[in-house]
Amino acid sequence: EVQLVESGGGMVQPGGSLRISCAASGFTFSTYSMNWVRQAPGKGLEWVSYITSTSRTINYADSVKGRFTISRDNANNSLYLQMNSLRAEDTAVYYCARDEGQQLPRNYYYYMDVWGKGTTVTVSS
Amino acid sequence: DVQMTQSPSSLSASVGDRVTITCRASQSISNYLNWYQQKPGKAPKLLIYAASSLQSGVPSRFTGSGSGTDFTLTISSLQPEDFAAYYCQQSYSTRYTFGLGTKLEIK
Numbered sequence: 001e002v003q004l005v006e007s008g009g010g011m012v013q014p015g016g017s018l019r020i021s022c023a024a025s026g027f028t029f030s031t032y033s034m035n036w037v038r039q040a041p042g043k044g045l046e047w048v049s050y051i052t053s054t055s056r057t058i059n060y061a062d063s064v065k066g067r068f069t070i071s072r073d074n075a076n077n078s079l080y081l082q083m084n085s086l087r088a089e090d091t092a093v094y095y096c097a098r099d100e101g102q103q104l105p106r107n108y109y110y111y112m113d114v115w116g117k118g119t120t121v122t123v124s125s
Numbered sequence: 126d127v128q129m130t131q132s133p134s135s136l137s138a139s140v141g142d143r144v145t146i147t148c149r150a151s152q153s154i155s156n157y158l159n160w161y162q163q164k165p166g167k168a169p170k171l172l173i174y175a176a177s178s179l180q181s182g183v184p185s186r187f188t189g190s191g192s193g194t195d196f197t198l199t200i201s202s203l204q205p206e207d208f209a210a211y212y213c214q215q216s217y218s219t220r221y222t223f224g225l226g227t228k229l230e231i232k
Contacts, residue, residue, distance in 0.1 A: 035221070037169075044226040045161070045169060045212050050219050059220050062126070095168055102174070109175040110216040111159040115168035 002026035002114050004096050009119030016086050020119050022079040022096030027114075030074035033099035035112055036081050038092035038121075046092075049081065050099065064090075086123045093118040127151055127215045131224030137232040142203045146227045148196045148213035156192045157217035163226075164209045172211075173198065203229075 008020040022034070036048040049070040050059040058070055069082040079096050097112035128151035138144050148158065156176035161169040171180045173189035176196055186201040200207055208231050213224040 033219075037223075044210075045163070045214075045223045047214075047221040047223060050221065057219070061220070097169075102178075104175055104178065107155070107157075107175075109157065109178075110219075111171055111174035111180075112161075112169075112214075113171050113174075113180070115170075117168055 002098075004098065004114055004116035006094060006096055006116045006119035009094065009121045011122040011124060012086055013125050014087060014123055016123070017082070017084045018086065018121060019080060019082045020094055020121065022116055024077045024079065024098075027098070029077040033110075034072065034079045035097045035099055036070060036079075037095045037097055037112070037115075038090075039095070039118075040089070040092045043092075048094070051079070083121070086121075088123050091121060091123045093120050126220050127154060127218055127222050129213055129215055129222050129224040131211075131213055131227050133227060134225065135228045135230065137230050138203055139232045140203050140205055144200050144203060144229065146198045146211055146213075146229075148191075148198070148224050150194045150196075150215055150217075153193045154215045154217035157215055158189070158191065158196045159214045159216060160187075160189055160198045161212045161214065162207075162209050163212065169212065174216075205231075 003025045005023045033052045051070045067085045071080045095118045096116045098114040100113040101110045130149045158176045160173040163169040177189045211227045
């Protein structure tokens with residue numbers, strides 16, 4: 001079964017750090033790009049970060065750039081998000097999501113087809 | 126970054142109704158547009174990719190259309206399990222962005 005399981009969430013004080021993880025199983029993790037997406041309480045989805053299979057290309061949302069670092073360990077089928085200088089507005093459920101691509105007649109298209117259940121990060125004093 | 130604007134933000138409808146949700150991009154994104162459904166306390170689920178391609182296992186009452194800047198998600202005959210939040214997402218750039226969502230509620 002294709003599965004993503006996030007872990008490492010918790011409560012942290014403003015200005016603090018936390019690293020969350022995502023364990024992949026049931027597919028060849030090393031061949032897929034991956035994403036982190038978050039959802040603040042009662043709010044919509046916000047894309048956070050993207051990493052290609054080889055870690056060659058990494059992107060961040062402006063809201064986390066310079067504070068968060070995405071990384072991966074293909075040998076251990078794991079994705080990570082190191083979060084520093086945390087703020088109250090970073091409080092959210094954090095999901096990891098697989099980036100799938102498909103060739104259609106005119107172009108190659110990408111979408112997030114497998115999601116974990118999420119891990120909750122709370123930033124509060 | 127490409128900004129995505131969804132409307133309406135909420136919608137009340139009845140079982141059996143036909144509903145349409147609209148998503149507009151701040152620039153042309155060709156058909157690099159995906160739709161997701163999210164139920165309370167659950168992870169999002171992919172419904173439509175490439176604007177109009179139905180993800181495997183998704184009922185055919187869901188259809189997507191559009192290209193350029195304007196897109197729609199239509200549910201032809203609402204079922205009880207369709208009451209949820211819906212989000213569009215552009216994949217034109219790998220600095221992905223989501224719309225703010227549409228909450229579909231039972232009338």
